[in-house]
Structures are given as C-alpha cells and as structure tokens.
Amino acid sequence: MEVKSESGNRNSSSKLVLYSYWQSSCAWRVHFALILKGLSYEYKAVDLLKGEQFSPEFERLNPLHYVPVLVDGDVVISDSFAILLYLEEKYPEKPLLPKDPQKRTLNLQAASIVSSSIQPFNLLTSLKYLDEKLGPEERLLWAKSSIEKGFLALEKLLQDFAGTYGTGEEVNMVDVFLAPQIAVAVEMCKVDMTKFPTLNRLFESYKALPEFIASTPERQPDAVH
Numbered sequence: 684m685e686v687k688s689e690s691g692n693r694n695s696s697s698k699l700v701l702y703s704y705w706q707s708s709c710a711w712r713v714h715f716a717l718i719l720k721g722l723s724y725e726y727k728a729v730d731l732l733k734g735e736q737f738s739p740e741f742e743r744l745n746p747l748h749y750v751p752v753l754v755d756g757d758v759v760i761s762d763s764f765a766i767l768l769y770l771e772e773k774y775p776e777k778p779l780l781p782k783d784p785q786k787r788t789l790n791l792q793a794a795s796i797v798s799s800s801i802q803p804f805n806l807l808t809s810l811k812y813l814d815e816k817l818g819p820e821e822r823l824l825w826a827k828s829s830i831e832k833g834f835l836a837l838e839k840l841l842q843d844f845a846g847t848y849g850t851g852e853e854v855n856m857v858d859v860f861l862a863p864q865i866a867v868a869v870e871m872c873k874v875d876m877t878k879f880p881t882l883n884r885l886f887e888s889y890k891a892l893p894e895f896i897a898s899t900p901e902r903q904p905d906a907v908h
C-alpha cells in the first residue's frame with residue numbers, strides 16, 4: 684500500500700487516517716464529510732485494481748476487504764455510514780445531521796438507500812463478475828437499472844423537502860451520500876438525470892460547492908489522469 688498524505692486548511696491537531704481509493708464512491712463520501720467538517724486527515728491509498736485490499740496489512744483493518752477505513756487513534760471503522768455517524772459524535776462541530784427529527788430521519792433514510800440499495804449492486808467485484816459472465820453491455824444495463832430504481836425512490840422521498848440541498852439550505856448527510864452516487868451514475872453509467880428533476884437540480888448545487896470539488900476523485904493523491 685502506498686502511503687500518500689494530504690494537507691489542507693483543516694484542524695492540524697487531529698490524527699485521522701483514511702484508507703481510500705480514488706475511484707471509490709464510498710470513500711468519496713468520507714472525503715466530502717471530512718472536508719465539510721474541516722478535519723485534516725492523512726490519505727493512504729489502497730489500489731483496488733492491484734488487489735491491495737487483500738493484503739494482510741489491510742485485512743487486519745477490514746476483513747471485508749473494502750475501502751474506506753478510517754483510523755482515529757485506537758478506533759478503526761470500516762464502513763462509510765458508520766464512519767459518518769462516528770464523525771458526527773466525535774466531531775460535532777459543523778454537524779451533518781439536522782436536529783429536527785423528521786429531517787434527521789430523512790437524511791438517514793436517504794443515506795441508507797444509497798448505501799444499502801444502490802451502491803452494493805455496483806460493487807467492483809460484482810461488476811467484474813458480471814463483465815466476465817455476461818459481457819460489458821449487460822453489466823452496464825445492470826448497473827444503470829439498479830441506480831435508476833434507487834434514484835426513483837430518492838426522488839419521491841426528497842421532492843417535498845429539498846431546497847438548494849437534499850433536505851433544505853444546509854449541506855447534510857443526504858448530500859454526502861447522494862453527490863458521489865449521482866456523479867458515478869452520470870459519468871460511469873450514463874444515467875439520464877432529466878428523469879430525476881430534484882436529484883438533477885441537487886447535483887448542480889453540489890458541483891458548485893468548493894468542498895465537493897475538493898473531494899472529487901481526480902483531486903485525490905492516487906488519481907490516475
């Protein structure tokens with residue numbers, strides 16, 4: 684595993700370490716959240732294409748062999764949703780979950796839809812398997828249809844609550860999960876976002892956010908251009 688560091692304008696007293704891969708949408712959620720919260724972190728690249736997630740060193744951190752993993756001193760967390768909830772509790776400044784119970788639940792529900800009902804169907808391992816068994820066209824159709832099913836649900840869930848961002852005028856957890864997922868949908872799966880007007884509008888807001896821009900894959904230290 685190659686160790687690369689990132690420095691920024693974030694709180695230099697924190698000792699957070701993020702194991703990541705530049706093209707991982709799950710790791711992207713954590714980058715985006717760390718930047719929104721103004722927390723500095725060390726970036727450790729795990730090359731998923733070279734199989735570095737299966738190294739004994741990484742397996743000790745996550746026996747599931749997935750990124751992201753966040754290490755905060757003695758605390759090791761190996762799931763983006765759990766990492767986000769941990770960050771909320773440990774670093775409550777600049778919160779990503781609103782206090783209002785309905786908005787808070789909406790954020791958790793939308794994050795869960797992305798995390799449990801969209802992204803797992805687009806996992807690198809599964810797509811590779813589908814590619815080998817059915818070919819690239821079928822693989823793309825599968826990826827697209829699973830994303831569109833989830834987006835339809837998210838569109839209905841958020842349409843009455845969305846403002847500039849998913850649940851109003853503040854960037855919240857819903858946005859941290861949605862923004863990378865929409866980017867993957869548009870760039871990799873060529874999903875026609877005009878079918879999802881609320882999500883499409885939100886994506887325009889995300890693309891204008893400096894914190895989102897700083898978190899994009901091509902800005903990461905291990906990006907291949």
Ligand SMILES: N[C@@H](CCC(=O)N[C@@H](CS)C(=O)NCC(=O)O)C(=O)O
Nearest residue numbers: 707708709749750751762763807808
């Ligand atoms: N639920 C986990 C999923 C993590 C996950 O699926 N990570 C992908 C990258 S987005 C991965 O490491 N894939 C490696 C592989 O498929 O071998 C999370 O949200 O962190």
